[in-house]
Amino acid sequence: xxxxxxxxxxxxxxxxxxxxxxxxxxxxxxxxxxxxxxxxxxxxxxxxxxxxxxxxxxxxxxxxxxxxxxxxxxxxxxxxxxxxxxxxxxxxxxxxxxxxxxxxxxxxxxxxxxxxxxxxxxxxxxxxxxxxxxxxxxxxxxxxxxxxxxxxxxxxxxxxxxxxxxxxxxxxxxxxxxxxxxxxxxxxxxxxxxxxxxxxxxxxxxxxxxxxxxxxxxxxxxxxxxxxxxxxxxxxxxxxxxxxxxxxxxxxxxxxxxxxxxxxxxxxxxxxxxxxxxxxxxxxxxxxxxxxxxxxxxxxxxxxxxxxxxxxxxxxxxxxxxxxxxxxxxxxxxxxxxxxxxxxx
Amino acid sequence: xxxxxxxxxxxxxxxxxxxxxxxxxxxxxxxxxxxxxxxxxxxxxxxxxxxxxxxxxxxxxxxxxxxxxxxxxxxxxxxxxxxxxxxxxxxxxxxxxxxxxxxxxxxxxxxxxxxxxxxxxxxxxxxxxxxxxxxxxxxxxxxxxxxxxxxxxxxxxxxxxxxxxxxxxxxxxxxxxxxxxxxxxxxxxxxxxxxxxxxxxxxxxxxxxxxxxxxxxxxxxxxxxxxxxxxxxxxxxxxxxxxxxxxxxxxxxxxxxxxxxxxxxxxxxxxxxxxxxxxxxxxxxxxxxxxxxxxxxxxxxxxxxxxxxxxxxxxxxxxxxxxxxxxxxxxxxxxxxxxxxxxxxxxxxxxxxxxxxxxxxxxxxxxxxxxxxxxxxxxxxxxxxxxxxxxxxxxxxxxxxxxxxxxxxxxxxxxxxxxxxxxxxxxxxxxxxxxxxxxxxxxxxxxxxxxxxxxxxxxxxxxxxxxxxxxxxxxxxxxxxxxxxxxxxxxxxxxxxxxxxxxxxxxxxxxxxxx
Numbered sequence: 001x002x003x004x005x006x007x008x009x010x011x012x013x014x015x016x017x018x019x020x021x022x023x024x025x026x027x028x029x030x031x032x033x034x035x036x037x038x039x040x041x042x043x044x045x046x047x048x049x050x051x052x053x054x055x056x057x058x059x060x061x062x063x064x065x066x067x068x069x070x071x072x073x074x075x076x077x078x079x080x081x082x083x084x085x086x087x088x089x090x091x092x093x094x095x096x097x098x099x100x101x102x103x104x105x106x107x108x109x110x111x112x113x114x115x116x117x118x119x120x121x122x123x124x125x126x127x128x129x130x131x132x133x134x135x136x137x138x139x140x141x142x143x144x145x146x147x148x149x150x151x152x153x154x155x156x157x158x159x160x161x162x163x164x165x166x167x168x169x170x171x172x173x174x175x176x177x178x179x180x181x182x183x184x185x186x187x188x189x190x191x192x193x194x195x196x197x198x199x200x201x202x203x204x205x206x207x208x209x210x211x212x213x214x215x216x217x218x219x220x221x222x223x224x225x226x227x228x229x230x231x232x233x234x235x236x237x238x239x240x241x242x243x244x245x246x247x248x249x250x251x252x253x254x255x256x257x258x259x260x261x262x263x264x265x266x267x268x269x270x271x272x273x274x275x276x277x278x279x280x281x282x283x284x285x286x287x288x289x290x291x292x293x294x295x296x297x298x299x300x301x302x303x304x305x306x307x308x309x310x311x312x313x314x315x316x317x318x319x320x321x322x323x324x325x326x327x328x329x330x331x332x333x334x335x336x337x338x339x340x341x342x343x344x345x
Numbered sequence: 346x347x348x349x350x351x352x353x354x355x356x357x358x359x360x361x362x363x364x365x366x367x368x369x370x371x372x373x374x375x376x377x378x379x380x381x382x383x384x385x386x387x388x389x390x391x392x393x394x395x396x397x398x399x400x401x402x403x404x405x406x407x408x409x410x411x412x413x414x415x416x417x418x419x420x421x422x423x424x425x426x427x428x429x430x431x432x433x434x435x436x437x438x439x440x441x442x443x444x445x446x447x448x449x450x451x452x453x454x455x456x457x458x459x460x461x462x463x464x465x466x467x468x469x470x471x472x473x474x475x476x477x478x479x480x481x482x483x484x485x486x487x488x489x490x491x492x493x494x495x496x497x498x499x500x501x502x503x504x505x506x507x508x509x510x511x512x513x514x515x516x517x518x519x520x521x522x523x524x525x526x527x528x529x530x531x532x533x534x535x536x537x538x539x540x541x542x543x544x545x546x547x548x549x550x551x552x553x554x555x556x557x558x559x560x561x562x563x564x565x566x567x568x569x570x571x572x573x574x575x576x577x578x579x580x581x582x583x584x585x586x587x588x589x590x591x592x593x594x595x596x597x598x599x600x601x602x603x604x605x606x607x608x609x610x611x612x613x614x615x616x617x618x619x620x621x622x623x624x625x626x627x628x629x630x631x632x633x634x635x636x637x638x639x640x641x642x643x644x645x646x647x648x649x650x651x652x653x654x655x656x657x658x659x660x661x662x663x664x665x666x667x668x669x670x671x672x673x674x675x676x677x678x679x680x681x682x683x684x685x686x687x688x689x690x691x692x693x694x695x696x697x698x699x700x701x702x703x704x705x706x707x708x709x710x711x712x713x714x715x716x717x718x719x720x721x722x723x724x725x726x727x728x729x730x731x732x733x734x735x736x737x738x739x740x741x742x743x744x745x746x747x748x749x750x751x752x753x754x755x756x757x758x759x760x761x762x763x764x765x766x767x768x769x770x771x772x773x774x775x776x777x778x779x780x781x782x783x784x785x786x787x788x789x790x791x792x793x794x795x796x797x798x799x800x801x802x803x804x805x806x807x808x809x810x811x812x813x814x815x816x817x818x819x820x821x822x823x824x825x826x827x828x829x830x831x832x833x834x835x836x837x838x839x840x841x842x843x844x845x846x847x848x849x850x851x852x853x854x855x856x857x858x859x860x
Contacts, residue, residue, distance in 0.1 A: 033802075033817070033818060033821060034821060034822075036649045036652075040646065040848050054808075055652060055807045055808070056806070056807060057807040058712075058803070059550075059802060059803060062550055062551055063550050063705075065551055066549070066553060066709065067709070067712050069553065070367070070709055070712055070713050071712060071713065071716060074716055074717075076712065076716075084780075089648075092554065108426060164536040166536075166547060166551050166552075167531070167536070167547065167551055195646070199352055201535065202532070202535065202536070203531040203532060203535070203536060204531075205821070206821055207532055209438075209823060210820055210823075210828055211440075211444050212444075215823030216823060216828070217633070217824065217828060219828075220444075228823070232823045235822065235823040236825075237825050238822055238823070238824065239823065239824020239825060239826040239827050240633055240824065240825050240826070241632055241633040241634070241639065241825045241826045241829065242633040242634055243371045266490065293649065294649045295649075296822070296823075336552075344536050344537050
């Protein structure tokens, strides 16, 4: 029994030994759970730059941002990827990022540039839209909803499942979509009517889509309308496990709300030079062409060919609903509180 | 005593204090958070649902514990191992099975929450109470029967008093698990229900209000400390020296009415526990091209959902679980000895406290506290088994300490009189008698570590995912293939758990003590 404290000291040393290997050859990307990159693209980056890319996933978008905020000034990584326009104000107010204007930004449409000081760089966009189960509507001879107005009518009673905006990123985007649609004066009454129409509110995307939505493959859910992404129909095709002629689900294009995902160099990064190279790389044609099938989002770089599944099955809404990051930042927490009172209490 | 205290100070108190300090210092007074009406409502709901969950779990777990402990029947050791399977499954997997199985209208709300808590925690009662029950000398009941006591009177006058220590231990653990329950409340309760744990999460992660989160964490920790103090007092008050059976296994074939009781209990528990699991197996086999093993074969291939092929997660989980089991026994085992020998109640409570701490706050604390050399552990894979052993160590203490305490001290004195050194007394008296308990504890520690999600997801490196983390990543993506691979990994987790627990049971029951 005497030897145990010694073992504990040994353990601590071993732990510490595993801690820092910091020789400027490694660049660390702090990001959320949905981040993905294909192996060949990752290897190309490492070959071109001579750097090793270490990926640190810190929970969903909100959780990962929290970690970055907690460790501001002494960050866990060099680059943070995954803050979106809905949470951008929090990141900027928290003084998380160093400014960096990548030369690759020339090829990015200006509408994606959300910060004039270039503290954040747009990497991809994905729209949060209502998805419908096509088979469900076809078998009942009912027309799918065309927009928000339909959802509060009695024909679409008990058909919709949404996420709680207090706990879910797409849930927040959907709330913002209704605010963009109906304005500060109208959104609350729309939600009151939706509540009377028996909307189902769940905590996160996983439960809404995989357990409650009837259109997800293998699901026993009974709600044929769900809040998800514009890229969910092509994902259903790619991950069907067999060839499909048509996507089993479709997007209600008039309900789409734009989400832009951004990256930034963390203030106090150990490898700032590497961080810049990583940002440049994330805007390069190779990485941008990879994002549709690895993360199921759309590239921000112009002239990048979409994969055939996206060409055929994805809807890129011409004019998605939008709110400026400043407006969202100033009102987000109040809107969520009010929504909670209206829909949950 | 120094080992567990140092371990807990370094890996629990230090990071937890760091995050509390960040939240409370400079955040202004927190009194308003604690006395607000919504906090009081949440506290009340947290308390009563945990109490109700504990009572129901005891009610359903005790018959099964009785059957497994006292009777021989075919497949007994398998049943004993399978009981632990629900305990390790990720909540999101089980919850979706519950959603599909519970009748319309009951599938969300208090009924669903309580049902899920019973489903998850029944293993705690069955295994902790059962292993104790199985060691009791059957002649006690025979003597009582000879004196004219009927079954009900035997239960009241003999069995229950002797079972008080494991009942207190199991109740405390079930209460704590339900008290700090997270995924079950979120998914099966729906957004209208909140416990302290879910509220801390919302405040810390969604609203980034660390002041409120820290205040609520203190409230949660304080409530847990009170519960622990009460449970500890009950356990010490009723601590008993137990007449241990001479035989290794006192189980016998059931007779008469016992046969009907056994079949009923097994059948009902089987239905309740197996249905959600069967649904999972079915889903893992239902490929888009009919039933088959396609989803299992895919586990060997690269996927966009993970940085490594999914089977790596299985190896990682096994390695982490083995390391966490060893750590939990080093920490929990030495704490158990100290608790049992020196009556160090404070140490007992200290080891239990991590169970009452919010996983998300502890995770944030780890990120915050271990950020400077020489303790820059944020990228270290070691952090995973360390965090898991914090959750597992309380089980080791709760299971091993009452057993050690129940050993008749005269046995030790006799051995000492006969010339045995203290080390030899420990080896020849304490260890053989406690071995069964150590085995049960090892099974739990391994299973907890296999299934742990809340803290692991925060600190696991992306290139070192565990099985629950991998399941969660798959569930986060649309498409049949992702849902199917999540189900297949869930089944793999079930099988791993059952097999390792079977092995642990075998190893610790085959070896015979010297008594």
